[in-house]
Amino acid sequence: MHVEQWRRVAVVDIGYSSARLGFAGEDPQVVDGLPGLLRYGGKALDFDSSAVQAVFRKLSAQDGCRRPLLLSEPATSAEKTRLRCLLAELSFEALEAPEVSTLSSALLATLARGKSNGTVVDIGAGLTSIAPLLNGCVEPECLREQTFAGNALDIMVLDALKSQGVTLSMPSRNLGQANTGMRLAQDIKESICFCAYAPLASLEKPKEYRHRLPDNQEIEVTAFSRQIPEALLTGTVLRGECFFGVPQLASEAILTLPVGASSAGSEVILVGGSSRFVNFKDRLQVALADYLDGRQVKVTQVDNRYASCLGASVAAQLKHPLVRWVTRSEYQEHGSHVFTRL
Numbered sequence: 001m002h003v004e005q006w007r008r009v010a011v012v013d014i015g016y017s018s019a020r021l022g023f024a025g026e027d028p029q030v031v032d033g034l035p036g037l038l039r040y041g042g043k044a045l046d047f048d049s050s051a052v053q054a055v056f057r058k059l060s061a062q063d064g065c066r067r068p069l070l071l072s073e074p075a076t077s078a079e080k081t082r083l084r085c086l087l088a089e090l091s092f093e094a095l096e097a098p099e100v101s102t103l104s105s106a107l108l109a110t111l112a113r114g115k116s117n118g119t120v121v122d123i124g125a126g127l128t129s130i131a132p133l134l135n136g137c138v139e140p141e142c143l144r145e146q147t148f149a150g151n152a153l154d155i156m157v158l159d160a161l162k163s164q165g166v167t168l169s170m171p172s173r174n175l176g177q178a179n180t181g182m183r184l185a186q187d188i189k190e191s192i193c194f195c196a197y198a199p200l201a202s203l204e205k206p207k208e209y210r211h212r213l214p215d216n217q218e219i220e221v222t223a224f225s226r227q228i229p230e231a232l233l234t235g236t237v238l239r240g241e242c243f244f245g246v247p248q249l250a251s252e253a254i255l256t257l258p259v260g261a262s263s264a265g266s267e268v269i270l271v272g273g274s275s276r277f278v279n280f281k282d283r284l285q286v287a288l289a290d291y292l293d294g295r296q297v298k299v300t301q302v303d304n305r306y307a308s309c310l311g312a313s314v315a316a317q318l319k320h321p322l323v324r325w326v327t328r329s330e331y332q333e334h335g336s337h338v339f340t341r342l
């Protein structure tokens with residue numbers, strides 16, 4: 001293994017709902033419509049290897065195949081090493097990458113903020129993870145994660161509409177009926193739902209507001225538009241699974257930091273598509289102050305929609321020995337096992 005200086009590096013960031021790929025220093029291309037690309041379930045973590053290969057083929061078509069490849073990996077503790085080895089093996093086999101490395105998506109998010117300390121709160125599509133980092137390293141005993149994120153909110157939208165007698169299952173040529181319903185629920189969530197400026201319990205009930213869907217069904221929006229994102233703050237129970245809420249998970253993570261690691265808890269770096277609800281950042285700031293008994297924590301958000309890709313661009317240019325590349329010949333000699341040492 002040797003230490004990387006600056007080169008044009010290809011970057012792949014795989015999530016539950018999409019993959020982001022491209023080259024360090026450039027805006028990533030988003031490959032959408034691959035639900036379940038990365039799968040989280042209880043303690044298991046897996047990915048759809050044919051979908052990942054399709055992503056690699058896209059990269060290879062852009063001359064990414066002969067470049068060093070930097071992969072983001074989830075901060076999650078579940079079977080991380082196994083996933084890393086499989087992904088790296090696939091990269092060497094499917095691409096002609098001369099060198100491959102992986103970095104945690106939480107580290108990439110802190111780099112995107114220009115930091116090496118902080119608590120990364122990533123609310124994506126399949127997973128909410130809280131990862132405190134000190135000097136670029138995730139504090140493993142402080143890591144908190146739950147499989148409740150944007151996808152769960154889409155299910156809540158479907159349920160809310162069902163209770164109004166509305167079903168979202170318009171046929172589509174490209175998606176199965178169930179997926180079409182989820183996709184429409186996701187669109188409704190992203191365009192209609194928002195966090196109220198204060199806890200819902202303290203606010204008056206809003207006036208009813210009716211909205212007509214493209215298929216002419218009418219929905220009553222105020223019944224769910226503020227309630228659904230509120231679940232991210234207060235927690236909820238969905239399909240028998242209890243989600244504790246982001247403020248509780250984040251404050252637990254921060255309070256578990258060992259003595260001397262408190263700088264990891266002074267800034268919360270918010271990333272992931274499901275953290276983009278209007279007012280969410282401010283509500284999290286207030287809720288954390290309550291949970292942490294007035295302890296000062298600043299919540300910041302990485303403006304760039306794809307923090308991991310931005311962080312990978314930073315990582316690829318750092319002179320600091322952060323990225324440790326595994327060469328093709330090392331891989332051929334030791335197999336994917338060499339990635340367990342990264």
Ligand SMILES: Nc1ncnc2c1ncn2[C@@H]1O[C@H](COP(=O)(O)OP(=O)(O)OP(=O)(O)O)[C@@H](O)[C@H]1O
Nearest residue numbers: 015016017018124125126127150151272273274276
């Ligand atoms: N403006 C928005 N408001 C609310 N939710 C949004 C917004 N934009 C995107 N989302 C949601 O963010 C989720 C996708 O986020 P992201 O791309 O971070 O997930 P991912 O990396 O694919 O998943 P994961 O990190 O769980 O593996 C989807 O559920 C999407 O509906």
Ligand SMILES: [Mg+2]
Nearest residue numbers: 015016124272
């Ligand atoms: Mg993600």
